[in-house]
């Protein structure tokens with residue numbers, strides 16, 4: 001599968017493999033130690049028994065992996081945040097996804113400018129002391145004309161009452177919280193609000209989801225809101241649309257960490273069998289050195305975009321969507337090729353290769369899914385005047 005807008009750099013990428021960590025070596029070293037230590041030891045339990053790696057997420061927070069993209073330390077670094085997420089995803093795609101969920105929530109809180117969501121609340125979030133999530137799939141698809149809003153807000157004195165159900169929100173727990181969007185009833189021309197929902201608040205109910213083919217350890221729940229009150233202390237943005245426009249590229253770009261990491265993990269698995277199976281694997285397509293060159297070029301492209309995550313030009317948004325789509329497509333290809341390289345040992349249910357095939361599917365369907373990205377690229381491209 002080719003990316004929708006091919007980057008010429010991808011075709012000439014023959015440089016030797018560069019590590020995913022292009023920023024903050026000490027942070028990345030610390031993240032890698034956690035990923036290859038505690039996380040690797042429980043990755044099978046996360047995948048097969050649905051064990052939620054709360055302690056690992058907290059340790060990632062403690063070493064600074066969940067705050068690199070925030071302005072808190074005066075050196076906001078999206079590249080470091082993406083590289084950290086990639087190191088986690090290289091070992092466990094499900095945990096890498098939860099790092100993204102938490103990072104996205106931190107982005108909403110900080111950019112809200114709401115004193116109740118910044119200050120100590122943001123410090124606790126940034127250090128992983130408290131854990132957050134995001135329920136923006138539905139509004140992102142609604143804004144793109146793919147589905148309708150599932151949450152509805154009614155104006156009341158001092159705020160809003162929200163009703164509705166989100167079918168899937170990950171990284172939740174009784175003391176967690178997540179960002180959400182609701183359409184305001186009776187508003188002409190579209191009016192939405194964005195807010196934080198605390199799972200232990202009145203009118204919030206977590207309901208079981210069906211079993212998934214992967215991502216079982218992500219604590220994913222359906223969330224039912226019943227007359228749930230939103231006041232000034234939980235409001236992220238009113239109206240929500242300008243805010244979503246402001247954070248959209250950062251939201252999508254951060255997700256590249258999942259695709260880059262799952263791809264690197266798949267390439268690692270190919271090298272694992274090179275000594276024993278290289279004599280026959282050399283006849284396969286998508287060999288590890290080829291995929292590594294493509295991954296390195298894609299990482300470079302991601303890191304370049306990560307320097308300006310709040311840019312809003314149409315060209316930039318297209319580039320971000322295309323890079324995110326390429327990361328999904330590369331993860332799919334690499335996971336499939338790793339399976340072909342490993343053969344029967346990769347077909348064992350306990351194999352990391354088997355798990356990564358399922359994780360790569362998730363990278364490609366989580367919002368914005370590949371089809372959503374392509375729709376968005378087509379829409380944005382139509383607004384750019386030909387040169």
Ligand SMILES: Cc1cc2nc3c(=O)[nH]c(=O)nc-3n(C[C@H](O)[C@H](O)[C@H](O)COP(=O)(O)OP(=O)(O)OC[C@H]3O[C@@H](n4cnc5c(N)ncnc54)[C@H](O)[C@@H]3O)c2cc1C
Pocket residue numbers: 101133134135136137138141147167168169170171212214215220365366367369372
């Ligand atoms: C494991 C997992 C974790 C997720 N975590 C989050 C999260 O943390 N936050 C978040 O906002 N979103 C989350 N999602 C949702 C995800 O981001 C996508 O929105 C979702 O996978 C569907 O995206 P799609 O674009 O492929 O839509 P499609 O699957 O094409 O869906 C199109 C429409 O069909 C509906 N639909 C799909 N499946 C069913 C079903 N079984 N029953 C009834 N209706 C259905 C959808 O709701 C939608 O309206 C999660 C999904 C999964 C599977």
